[in-house]
Amino acid sequence: MEKRLVFAVAVVGVVLAIIVPPWLAWNEAQRQAYQTESTLALGYAKDVLRRLDETGGQSLQGIERLERIGSGPCSPEAQALMRQIDLTSTYIQAIGHISNGTLICSSMGYAPVSLGAQAFRSSTGVILYTAIPIGDSIMSRLVGFQRGKFVALFHRDLPLDTWTAVPGVSLGVVHLDLPVTGDPIIHRGHVDGRWRLRLERRFDTTFVADGYLVAVVRSRRFPIVGIAAVPEIHLSHQTMNLAKRLVPASMLAGLALAVAIVLLARRQVSLANSLRQGLRHHEFFLAYQPVVELTSGRWVGVEALLRWRRPTGELIGPDVFIAVAEQTGTINRLTERVLELLQHDLGDFLVHHPEFHIALNLSAHDLTCDNIVRMLERLLMETGAKPANLIVEVTERALLDLASAGPVLAALRARGIEVAIDDFGTGYSSLSYLESLELDFLKIDRCFIETIGTRAPTSQVVQHIIAIARTMGLRMVAEGVETEAQARYLAEHGVQYAQGWLFAKAMSFKELVSALNEHGSTVNVTATNDR
Numbered sequence: 001m002e003k004r005l006v007f008a009v010a011v012v013g014v015v016l017a018i019i020v021p022p023w024l025a026w027n028e029a030q031r032q033a034y035q036t037e038s039t040l041a042l043g044y045a046k047d048v049l050r051r052l053d054e055t056g057g058q059s060l061q062g063i064e065r066l067e068r069i070g071s072g073p074c075s076p077e078a079q080a081l082m083r084q085i086d087l088t089s090t091y092i093q094a095i096g097h098i099s100n101g102t103l104i105c106s107s108m109g110y111a112p113v114s115l116g117a118q119a120f121r122s123s124t125g126v127i128l129y130t131a132i133p134i135g136d137s138i139m140s141r142l143v144g145f146q147r148g149k150f151v152a153l154f155h156r157d158l159p160l161d162t163w164t165a166v167p168g169v170s171l172g173v174v175h176l177d178l179p180v181t182g183d184p185i186i187h188r189g190h191v192d193g194r195w196r197l198r199l200e201r202r203f204d205t206t207f208v209a210d211g212y213l214v215a216v217v218r219s220r221r222f223p224i225v226g227i228a229a230v231p232e233i234h235l236s237h238q239t240m241n242l243a244k245r246l247v248p249a250s251m252l253a254g255l256a257l258a259v260a261i262v263l264l265a266r267r268q269v270s271l272a273n274s275l276r277q278g279l280r281h282h283e284f285f286l287a288y289q290p291v292v293e294l295t296s297g298r299w300v301g302v303e304a305l306l307r308w309r310r311p312t313g314e315l316i317g318p319d320v321f322i323a324v325a326e327q328t329g330t331i332n333r334l335t336e337r338v339l340e341l342l343q344h345d346l347g348d349f350l351v352h353h354p355e356f357h358i359a360l361n362l363s364a365h366d367l368t369c370d371n372i373v374r375m376l377e378r379l380l381m382e383t384g385a386k387p388a389n390l391i392v393e394v395t396e397r398a399l400l401d402l403a404s405a406g407p408v409l410a411a412l413r414a415r416g417i418e419v420a421i422d423d424f425g426t427g428y429s430s431l432s433y434l435e436s437l438e439l440d441f442l443k444i445d446r447c448f449i450e451t452i453g454t455r456a457p458t459s460q461v462v463q464h465i466i467a468i469a470r471t472m473g474l475r476m477v478a479e480g481v482e483t484e485a486q487a488r489y490l491a492e493h494g495v496q497y498a499q500g501w502l503f504a505k506a507m508s509f510k511e512l513v514s515a516l517n518e519h520g521s522t523v524n525v526t527a528t529n530d531r
């Protein structure tokens with residue numbers, strides 16, 4: 001990634017960091033407010049429904065008791081029962097016998113009372129009266145519930161007499177046998193009978209309509225729904241209250257993120273510049289970590305690991321600078337430098353150690369064209385080495401672009417240079433994907449070796465990786481072996497090679513040569529410092 005690209009990505013990142021968190025916070029405030037208010041509205045609707053269910057239940061029970069009396073609907077016995085039902089019920093105001101729309105006798109006494117016009121007859125034969133003229137008031141607040149010869153009267157406000165913390169809440173009950181456009185049977189405030197359609201097959205639902213947050217709940221006992229509508233303005237207030245807390249916090253977080261992006265971009269650019277400078281000023285060198293044959297303890301080769309020492313003496317690890325080099329397009333130059341350093345270090349070493357191998361790491365970029373093939377051929381020519389002396393290590397990530405990596409790897413293998421898949425198990429490769437490549441070695445990553453003999457959930461993975469390597473006919477190299485127990489386990493499970501601090505840390509080429517000269521290739525020293 002060039003400087004300008006880093007800048008562009010950073011600008012986009014900063015803009016997003018400033019816009020996205022407050023936007024997310026605002027959405028979260030809306031979501032939370034809606035959730036809270038919906039729960040509240042559903043609570044009101046359920047309360048109305050519970051009261052009406054209870055009223056209906058008590059009315060039916062009372063009527064059934066009166067129907068069971070054999071002594072006539074207005075007999076003294078029946079009237080005594082009416083008074084008893086009236087007194088003991090919590091919701092019914094009166095109960096009586098009706099004939100031709102007139103209450104003949106009731107728990108209130110003998111005086112005949114006309115119930116006025118029928119408001120509605122349900123499919124189950126229940127008749128409702130909603131404008132019963134009692135006393136001087138033509139439109140009294142009583143509602144009549146008639147089944148057969150008897151009617152129960154209750155106060156219209158009773159089911160709606162639910163306490164609401166929010167002002168302006170509308171409450172109502174709609175009968176499902178009424179036409180869709182019909183009015184609610186009882187209501188307080190604005191209630192639209194059509195809101196019930198939003199229930200569909202559910203038992204309750206909430207939605208925003210006509211300036212209200214509406215909750216509709218269906219009764220499981222009667223064909224009715226309870227409705228509560230909280231003014232939308234209240235929802236907006238709640239959203240604003242929450243947003244006042246969430247948005248500033250998210251803006252701060254976004255700002256911190258933006259600052260982090262700017263700092264990271266600056267570091268990226270300055271690290272990229274330093275990398276180029278480091279290449280010009282020869283600040284890179286190679287360290288070599290021995291690869292050991294597990295059955296014999298023989299050093300059969302080394303892995304060349306790149307190191308960067310800044311003029312300040314600071315040592316920067318490849319984990320940091322390889323990623324920056326890959327992102328800033330300097331990686332090919334870095335690989336070139338690795339080959340130059342190898343050529344310089346090796347001299348004619350491999351001519352005298354024909355069985356020894358050198359493993360070097362390649363990046364995804366190196367595999368995008370066959371330039372690397374020519375560069376390695378040149379290295380072989382200059383050092384007098386054979387292709388079998390070289391192993392290239394590629395990570396699973398580098399193999400993602402199979403279309404370009406595949407032919408390059410095939411070209412290397414065609415020349416006799418072997419290929420190892422590095423950090424196996426940490427990337428994205430699927431088995432079928434790996435099978436489409438021709439490989440020689442599989443390197444088992446340190447993170448799996450660490451789990452050997454532990455109770456870590458991934459401790460079984462090593463066995464699977466070993467099985468995969470066997471199935472694919474690959475030789476194995478275990479990385480990061482630090483204990484005898486790990487080495488023993490690996491040897492017992494047929495892993496041929498290993499590297500790690502148990503055997504030796506990475507060392508300079510000079511130290512490698514003197515260790516080999518001193519002890520032959522069966523050295524068993526823990527070589528000095530990993531520079």
Ligand SMILES: Nc1nc2c(ncn2[C@@H]2O[C@@H]3COP(=O)(O)O[C@H]4[C@@H](O)[C@H](n5cnc6c(=O)[nH]c(N)nc65)O[C@@H]4COP(=O)(O)O[C@H]3[C@H]2O)c(=O)[nH]1
Nearest residue numbers: 305306317318319322338361362363480481482499500501
């Ligand atoms: N804790 C622990 N660590 C151990 C042990 N034995 C070896 N290691 C470390 O594990 C890493 C092994 O290299 P890698 O998996 O190829 O992983 C390498 C490789 O992917 C990459 N790298 C190194 N040199 C080059 C290079 O020249 N070119 C490219 N493209 N990548 C390189 O950087 C990665 C990191 O390299 P290093 O920092 O040198 O870290 C090395 C090595 O120092 C052990 O017993 N315990």
